[in-house]
Amino acid sequence: MGVTEGLVIDLDDLVAKAHQADVLMLSHMRGHIVDMDALIALARTHNLLVIEDCAHTMGAKWGNTWSGRSGIIGCYSCQTYKHVNSGEGGLLICNDDEIMARAILLSGSYMTYGKHWAGPPPAAFDAIRLVTPNISDRMDNLRATILRPQLRQLESQCRAWNARYHVVDGILANVVGLTHIQRVPQEKFVASSYQFLLLDWPATAILDMVERCFVRGVELKWFGASDPVGFTSRYDSWTYAPSTPMPASDRVLQGIMDMRLPLTFSLEDCSMVARIISEEVALVFDINGLG
Ligand SMILES: Cc1ncc(COP(=O)(O)O)c(C=O)c1O
Incomplete structure (x- = not known):
C-alpha cells in the first residue's frame, strides 16, 4: 500500500487494492x-480485518481511542528501540476469544492456558488445542518483570518524547526547502522519532546534507538510498515478496529523512540538533539552486 506526503497509508490506494486481501496489516x-x-470505515466496507502494528505507537491515540484498539488485533514490540524495552519480545491485544486462544496456543502454552488470568474461557481452546502448532514465542516472566514498571512510566516517557518533538518541530516547521509533516489534532502521537521530507531534492544534494549534518554530530537516516541502511528498508527492499512500483510513494520515500529523539537528549540538545539541520538544509538548498 502506498504512503502519502503525510507519511500515512494512502487510503485511495487501499480502496483500489482492498479486493486483493482479507487482512490489512497496518503499520503505524x-x-x-x-x-x-x-x-476502519473503509475496512468494514471492503471486509478487511485490520491488524495494527503499534511498534511505534504504544501510548498513542487516534481521538480518544488507544492505538491498537481500532483493529481486531493490536501488536506491540518491546524490542530495544521501542517505547518499552525488554531487549526483545512483544505482546498483542485482542477481544476475540478465538483469535486469542490461537495466539496463546501458537505462542506455546504447555497447555496451561487455564491459568492465564486474562485469557479467553476454556471453551475457546477446545476445538483448536490439538491442531494448533506451538512456535514457542512466549512472553517469559523475566521479560514481563522488566516491562511492568516501564508500563507505569509510559505516560511520562511519552510526554518527554513529545516535549523533544515540539522543540525540534518548532525549529524545523518553517525551513525553506524542507517539507514539514502536518499532523491533525486527533492524532495524539508519541514522537520517539522525527521525520521530515526533502521532497524532489536530487540524491546528491540529500547525501551532501546528510554528510554535513554527520560532520556536526547529527546522524540522519534517509529512506531514499538504494540499499537500506539500518532501518531504512522500503517495500521494494524485500526481494522475497514481489512488489509493483508505486511512483507516488517512491517520490515520498526518496525524500524521507528520519532521526530518533532519544530521551537521553535534553531539550537543549534537541534544539541544537534542529538548528544544525535547519542550517545545513538551508545551505545545501541554496548552493544547489533548488529554490
Ligand atoms: C514498525 C515495526 N513493526 C514491527 C517491528 C518488529 O518488532 P519485533 O522486532 O519486536 O518483532 C518493528 C521493529 O523494529 C517495527 O519497527
Whole structure:
C-alpha cells in the first residue's frame, strides 16, 4: 500500500487494492497515525480485518481511542528501540476469544492456558488445542518483570518524547526547502522519532546534507538510498515478496529523512540538533539552486 506526503497509508490506494486481501496489516510507521475513523470505515466496507502494528505507537491515540484498539488485533514490540524495552519480545491485544486462544496456543502454552488470568474461557481452546502448532514465542516472566514498571512510566516517557518533538518541530516547521509533516489534532502521537521530507531534492544534494549534518554530530537516516541502511528498508527492499512500483510513494520515500529523539537528549540538545539541520538544509538548498 502506498504512503502519502503525510507519511500515512494512502487510503485511495487501499480502496483500489482492498479486493486483493482479507487482512490489512497496518503499520503505524514512525508513529504517524492515519485517520483511523476513515480507515476502519473503509475496512468494514471492503471486509478487511485490520491488524495494527503499534511498534511505534504504544501510548498513542487516534481521538480518544488507544492505538491498537481500532483493529481486531493490536501488536506491540518491546524490542530495544521501542517505547518499552525488554531487549526483545512483544505482546498483542485482542477481544476475540478465538483469535486469542490461537495466539496463546501458537505462542506455546504447555497447555496451561487455564491459568492465564486474562485469557479467553476454556471453551475457546477446545476445538483448536490439538491442531494448533506451538512456535514457542512466549512472553517469559523475566521479560514481563522488566516491562511492568516501564508500563507505569509510559505516560511520562511519552510526554518527554513529545516535549523533544515540539522543540525540534518548532525549529524545523518553517525551513525553506524542507517539507514539514502536518499532523491533525486527533492524532495524539508519541514522537520517539522525527521525520521530515526533502521532497524532489536530487540524491546528491540529500547525501551532501546528510554528510554535513554527520560532520556536526547529527546522524540522519534517509529512506531514499538504494540499499537500506539500518532501518531504512522500503517495500521494494524485500526481494522475497514481489512488489509493483508505486511512483507516488517512491517520490515520498526518496525524500524521507528520519532521526530518533532519544530521551537521553535534553531539550537543549534537541534544539541544537534542529538548528544544525535547519542550517545545513538551508545551505545545501541554496548552493544547489533548488529554490
Ligand atoms: C514498525 C515495526 N513493526 C514491527 C517491528 C518488529 O518488532 P519485533 O522486532 O519486536 O518483532 C518493528 C521493529 O523494529 C517495527 O519497527
